Amino acid sequence: MKEAMLNVRGISKDFGGLKALNNVSFEVGEREVVGLIGPNGSGKTTLFEIINGFYLPSHGSVECCGQRITGLLPHEIARRGIGRTFQIVRLFPKLTVLENLLVAEQHLKGELLLHALLKLRHVEAEDRANKEKALKLLELVELGHKKNELAENLSYGQQKLLEIARALALEPRILLLDEPDAGLNPTIARKVFNVVKELKKEGKSVLMIEHDMETVMGLCDRVVVLDFGEKIAEGTPKEIQANEKVLEAYLGKVKK
């Protein structure tokens, strides 16, 4: 058994009378890419918000590398090594592409007030190193030539790619991707696919919400299926494709 990077334990979430999630548990292991699928409204994004600390669960807890992160603030959870993208991109539109990545850098001395004012030499060295690192990430998503462009001027697909690169700049232990290829034309969607594949090769742990079964088959080691807030299945993509409960959830009950 690989060490669990992310451990979701019995998560439930009620919004008033609505049970958005009911006792959901699963793990994401080291170097593992896990797909989270389910029909619209099944609770996938709600689960992401809970992992990230934007929502508190009604019951249950989430652990990252064996440490409980439930109850921490979103920025504290991010610092524990959980990076994410959003279903609808949330870039910093009026910052340049490069600046978008630089914001993600952690433990910057230049972000401390005094250091920022004194402009100390080690801060400048730090800036330079971070810039180089950011440029490498931009190359990965093929946006190096756009580095000085304002983020708002990128196409939607490029924005999605930039968001992934920005999450990577956080150097996360686990990356959460919320529908990384939704709404993209096939060419860009292919690019996103290749980027995630590259991450997989590098041994990153990824939890991704994904609708496209082909993408899931091509990328995921394991799949967790949600329906009406409950985990109805978990297994390899092959197993999931043949699972009757899953087919039912997506297509309706098949009469025999």
Place this chain on the structure above:
Amino acid sequence: MIDLLGMWPYFLHLLIYIGIYAILGMSLNLITGYTGLLNLGHAAFWGIGAYTSVLLVLAGIPWLLALVASAVLAGLAGLLIGFPSLNLRGDYFAVATLGFGEIIRSILINWSEVTRGPLGIPGIPRPEVMGFVFESNEAFLALVLALAFLTYVFLRRLTRSSFGRVLRAIREDEIAAQALGKDVNKYKLTAMGIGAGFAGIAGGLFAHYITFIDPTSFVLNESVLMLLIVVLGGMGSLEGSLVGAVALVLLPEPLRLIGANSDITWLKTGFAQVRMAVYALVLLLVIIRLPQGLLGEGRNRK
């Protein structure tokens, strides 16, 4: 026809005002233009600075020390209003600062044992630093410009650093900044504290220039003017705030000249009153024609 040399004292006066409003504009820009917190109570920090400095100087404290106290106290006031308002977004934050401005105004009016209320405080001495008194307006202008320059250098360093980058990121998308591990509240509070602190310094200058203060100087109209300086000059551009201060201090002046020599009373006084209407008109024009401001971010950028 017009005695330009004879008008030098008048220009001097305008230049001093420009310097003071430049400090106010730049400091508000840090809060509103860079961090995205719509602050409609900046005049309150200005007023806190002015009263602090005056009361301390009249109590025998050296001006320079009193100025530092002004900055610190106004900065603390910034934290005080910032802290409970951190979770308010956009318009709600603006309303909170608006209310704060009103609270400060009524304190200045009603705490008459200390502030002399609506009577104001007359006879404020000119600043004195190590025996030198900035008595002439020329000397005072030099002092104002020096402090405006220091403000500019300080805020430029701050906004160009990674610290400033995070402030702009928070303005653009708070949730995304949190998801990248940024303690958004800490940054917002720091921006509020520093911005308010510099407004306090502007207050400590203003009071010792006019040598008389009363609560009417530190009201909403002034906060709106400061905001206009920021918007006209460009959100997120310190240089823009400098240009904005020049433009908006000079803008209403020609209106004073119209009808100045006329016998018709309404022409004489009417145009002076029209000042706020002119500001409103400028604000409308800027928002419609120049939403980025004169030197705003995102313009002339490759």
